[in-house]
Amino acid sequence: MKQQFLNLAFILAISVAFGQTTVDSIVNKGIEFHDTGDYQSAIETYKKALEIEPNSSLVHTELAMTYMYNQDYENAIKHSDLVFEQNGDHLLPAYITKASSLDYLGKPDEAISLFQEGIEKFGDHFLLLYNLAYTYYEQEEYEKAIPILKRGIASNPDHSSSHFLLGEIMSLLNRNAESVLNLHYFLFLEPNTDRSVTAFNMLLNKYGANVSQDEEKENQINISLDPEQSSGEFGPANMMLSMLGATNMIEKKEGKSEMELFISNTESVFKILGELKDDNENSGLYWDFYIPFFHDLAKSEHLETYCYYISLSVNDKSPEWLNENSEKTEAFGDWLQGLNTENQETQN
Incomplete structure (x- = not known):
């Protein structure tokens, strides 16, 4: 019985590893579609990856980002929230995608609050600072944007x-x-x-x-x-x-x-x-x-x-x-x- 359990565990481990490899390869294909501007094909590709691994924070992160680039901001926020719920990997890009989507939806105050929350969590990450400054820039609040951009440049020149x-x-x-x-x-x-x-x-x-x-x-x-x-x-x-x-x-x-x-x-x-x-x-x-x-x-x-x-x-x-x-x-x-x-x- 013990030997059978070990064999089963080995088989499950191989299956999980194979599944992860498959998900990663599908995600890479989705990224290729995204990078060429074929957002719809990227979205369909990421959905196939979710069929294999529904709770993959990586897939939800990439899917959220592609939805944002495809100007489907509601779905971008939805998949970013799924990353937040897991509270594990890929939180940083989820903050950026959701906050940027809120800004695009005409909710700059909510976007600013979320960027600031991200900065409190991750520190002076240049992408959070840049996108926060850009939101202020779009609101013509230039004096607020300047010190934030300076911090971002100090973080990553x-x-x-x-x-x-x-x-x-x-x-x-x-x-x-x-x-x-x-x-x-x-x-x-x-x-x-x-x-x-x-x-x-x-x-x-x-x-x-x-x-x-x-x-x-x-x-x-x-x-x-x-x-x-x-x-x-x-x-x-x-x-x-x-x-x-x-x-x-x-x-x-x-x-x-x-x-x-x-x-x-x-x-x-x-x-x-x-x-x-x-x-x-x-x-x-x-x-x-x-x-x-x-x-x-x-x-x-x-x-x-x-x-x-x-x-x-x-x-x-x-x-x-x-x-x-x-x-x-x-x-x-x-x-x-x-x-x-x-x-x-x-x-x-």
């Missing part, structure tokens, strides 16, 4: 969307120097996507913000800065951005190319911000994270390479330049690796 959203918000608030830093770092992380085109054009608009040319007097250039832009810790940098616009108008007439102007402007902005940091005791994300990196870059021999790299989405000549200057491109990569190693040693 490589999350490009956080830099992009912060850059958008700073732009809307006419905090141009800060927006320039956000957009530059976003482009450093994500140089060649549709969003990169938007970010690069926003960046160009900041180089020369508040500058206009008199239509009747061709040689007269007008600069207008409101008191908030010209004062405060970023006041000198905002003034310089406007001065760059005036300088660009002159240098274009002298035959400088758009890329030459962009490289020159970038160097000027990075250097003046670095000098401002050296001259004061300001601290925070911009002064302790963005500015030291970009100031070091401006002082290095790699700024030109960097500028061609981040302009891949808008400059047809950038891929050609990077290919033709492969030694410079590799040297830039080595410099970044050395900087990363140095930072890790400092932290340790």
